Amino acid sequence: MKKQAVTETQSSIVSPTDIIKQALASHEQVQISFSGAEDVVLIDMACNLGENFEVFSLDTGRLHPETYRFIEEVRNHYGLDINVISPDGDATAELVKRKGLYSFYEDGHQECCGVRKIEPLRRHLETAQAWMTGQRQDQSPTRSNVPQVQVDTAFSNDSNQVIKYNPLSEWRSGDVWNYIREHNLPYNKLHDRGYQSIGCEPCTRPVGPNQHERAGRWWWEEATKKECGLHMINVTEQS
Amino acid sequence: MHITFVKKILASGEPCQKCLDVELRLNKTGQMAQIDEVLIADERNANSPGMLLAAELNVPRAPFFVVDRDGVEKKVYTVYFKFAKEVFGQSGNKTEEAKEILNDNPDLDYI
Numbered sequence: 001m002k003k004q005a006v007t008e009t010q011s012s013i014v015s016p017t018d019i020i021k022q023a024l025a026s027h028e029q030v031q032i033s034f035s036g037a038e039d040v041v042l043i044d045m046a047c048n049l050g051e052n053f054e055v056f057s058l059d060t061g062r063l064h065p066e067t068y069r070f071i072e073e074v075r076n077h078y079g080l081d082i083n084v085i086s087p088d089g090d091a092t093a094e095l096v097k098r099k100g101l102y103s104f105y106e107d108g109h110q111e112c113c114g115v116r117k118i119e120p121l122r123r124h125l126e127t128a129q130a131w132m133t134g135q136r137q138d139q140s141p142t143r144s145n146v147p148q149v150q151v152d153t154a155f156s157n158d159s160n161q162v163i164k165y166n167p168l169s170e171w172r173s174g175d176v177w178n179y180i181r182e183h184n185l186p187y188n189k190l191h192d193r194g195y196q197s198i199g200c201e202p203c204t205r206p207v208g209p210n211q212h213e214r215a216g217r218w219w220w221e222e223a224t225k226k227e228c229g230l231h232m233i234n235v236t237e238q239s
Numbered sequence: 240m241h242i243t244f245v246k247k248i249l250a251s252g253e254p255c256q257k258c259l260d261v262e263l264r265l266n267k268t269g270q271m272a273q274i275d276e277v278l279i280a281d282e283r284n285a286n287s288p289g290m291l292l293a294a295e296l297n298v299p300r301a302p303f304f305v306v307d308r309d310g311v312e313k314k315v316y317t318v319y320f321k322f323a324k325e326v327f328g329q330s331g332n333k334t335e336e337a338k339e340i341l342n343d344n345p346d347l348d349y350i
Contacts, residue, residue: 088333091333091334094334095334109348110338110341110342110348111334111338113341113347113348114334114337114338114339114340114341115334115337117341117347117348118337118338118340118341118347119333119334119336119337121347122336122337122340135346140346142345142346142348143346146346154340154343154344154347157321157325158325218348
């Protein structure tokens with residue numbers, strides 16, 4: 001096993017390419033998460049740097065047809081095997097039977113995302129050393145503190161520590177699109193129709209000019225709602 | 240081993256619903272008997288024991304558990320099902336666990 005050279009949040013900003021280099025040099029294998037959107041940039045960069053990575057996509061069963069076609073396009077363009085991960089059939093069937101196909105409009109997207117994304121992701125990363133995402137700080141209030149490198153406390157366990165790399169965390173949307181255009185990368189055609197952030201079909205919509213990306217995802221929910229946070233600001237305000 | 244359970248009182252004075260749910264699970268499974276200490280994190284009082292412990296351990300949310308294994312570093316759990324699995328060996332409900340992981344890591348829903 002390779003020695004892990006990068007294990008925690010770094011104090012200075014490193015270029016995405018250098019973060020990917022460090023990741024590939026530090027682990028026998030890195031799992032790159034590909035959502036079928038502009039995170040194709042990660043695949044392009046990784047293909048130019050090494051071979052010890054695998055690409056996976058979470059097929060929630062509710063993606064746009066354009067996204068499925070784009071995943072296939074990327075597979076062919078780069079000559080890659082893409083591991084398409086599906087949710088547990090029994091758990092999905094149970095959720096749909098109990099609450100229908102659109103329960104997220106009534107009581108939030110967490111339960112559906114839990115079944116269709118998080119559980120399969122947890123299963124996939126159970127024995128992984130490291131994974132990589134296209135998460136950026138400018139995507140959403142919930143991502144404003146995403147570091148370039150972190151110990152993934154969500155998917156690490158007593159017997160396996162998982163390192164999560166977010167090479168694009170310091171980039172803004174414009175940087176990503178400059179890279180896509182300059183390198184002539186394939187991209188999801190939904191972007192041409194006003195979609196900035198692409199997820200499941202029922203939970204994604206195009207956004208208008210000057211609207212934040214987050215406006216196109218779970219728009220019926222409050223963007224910064226964090227029920228479980230300890231809201232120290234309330235104390236400050238009242239004292 | 241010393242286990243601390245921290246539950247929250249909201250700024251409105253109401254108990255946190257998630258904390259009540261977790262407490263109910265602890266009682267139903269009999270795990271509450273193995274909790275050594277229950278602290279309140281009162282959002283109206285920064286000096287309440289739970290708020291002080293959260294600040295000391297840099298925990299941004301509640302409920303949470305702190306497990307101190309006799310001299311070994313304190314381990315914090317903000318996901319009940321992970322805590323129950325690792326500390327009590329409870330085989331968890333995968334759906335509930337996944338939902339809790341997402342609640343605890345809101346950035347993950349864009350994956």
